[in-house]
Amino acid sequence: MVLAGIGAGLAAIGAGIGIGKIGGSAMDAIARQPEATSKIQTAMIIAAALIEGVALFAVVVALIAK
């Protein structure tokens, strides 16, 4: 139970770093090219969804390991 919690926490750290980097880069990109905001947002959301998927793999493993 405790180990599953630690595993879920590690996955959250990884996903946090990943989504943070995407968000940061998207902010930079929007600041450079405000007219491309909508395209950048779409790409950002897709990339965030893919990273979230990886983090949720870990959640599933943690649920099973419980």
Next chain:
Amino acid sequence: MVIAKKSIKLITILVFALLPFFAIASDGGKSDENKEFNASELINDHIGDSHEFHIADWNGHPITFYLPVILWTDNGLTVFSSSKFHHDNSGEHLVEANGQEFVRHNEIIYYADKYETLKEEEKGAFNFGVRPLDFSITKLVFSMLMSALIILLLFSAVARSYKKNNKAPKGLAGFMEPLVTFVRDDIAIPNIGEKKYAKYMPYLLTIFFFIWINNLIGLIPFFPFSSNLTGNIFFTFVLSFITFLITSFSGNKDYWKHILTPPVPKALYPIMVPIEIIGIFTKPFALMIRLFANITAGHIIILSLISLIFIFKSVFIAPVSGAFVLFMSVLEMLVAALQAYVFTLLSALFIGQAVAEHDHDHAHDEHGHEVSDAEDVRGDFI
């Protein structure tokens, strides 16, 4: 503008008014006054499947919509109502039908005589030989049939309106056409290619709308909706298995050549070929887990936030957790569309890899080895 403002207000009030139903609808009829509130039991009840559709509790009595139990037993087909189990889920209540006796434990139906011979830890687990084949219309099957009906009605209405109106689409068709052209122009054509996309459009459109509508149905917190269909691993398994079949059967010579004789030095074959073969299966496997985990996690988060009220047993937690639930519900509406999009996009990408013409898509250097382009690298990482 006045109408728009009014309807937004109405929707907001409606959402807040319906929020409590989420908690009641998922309470599972087990919250006796003296019994400790068990959040994980409630959540497991909600995200799992069941033989009846529990709507609410009224004065301690559960209000339930009973669904038919259809079994293929040793004596042939057996059909009875799930009301015969009297909400028993611990293997104690015997149900007689078609000359046989059945018990139910953790939503699994057993032959009563064989159930008695099981060890204590085997009861309520998946085991074979001691239970009949279960083809029941369960909560999830019910909700799947309902969403199929919704999609059928929706799109046959749209198709009819195109038949008699050959000017710009109006009404429902005007709402659906941008979505359909979005799937075509932003998902199918860029990933599969101008020449071959048309053959795969029916499949891509079907999974896009089927997943999206089922995701949204899962977010509506009252009967006959609210079931966690796209968060069921068997459901997502079937969808990704269909993608796997389509990818494999439409794979051309180049696709299989890449897998069985990858363009690397011969010494690397013992490593590369197994990796490529495993890769055929991991791609649809990741599709399956991604949809399952995203939707199930969304439901778990929303129910956990509601459970906080009952864990703290305080009225003052309610507005806080209600606000969080509203936030999560709105976020989940985005996720519902996003996951349908991601599933369709990745299916199109895999199909596109399988049908890609070798000569047009890849550059070769002077030794005949491939120079991988960005598209290749993207496909490998997803």
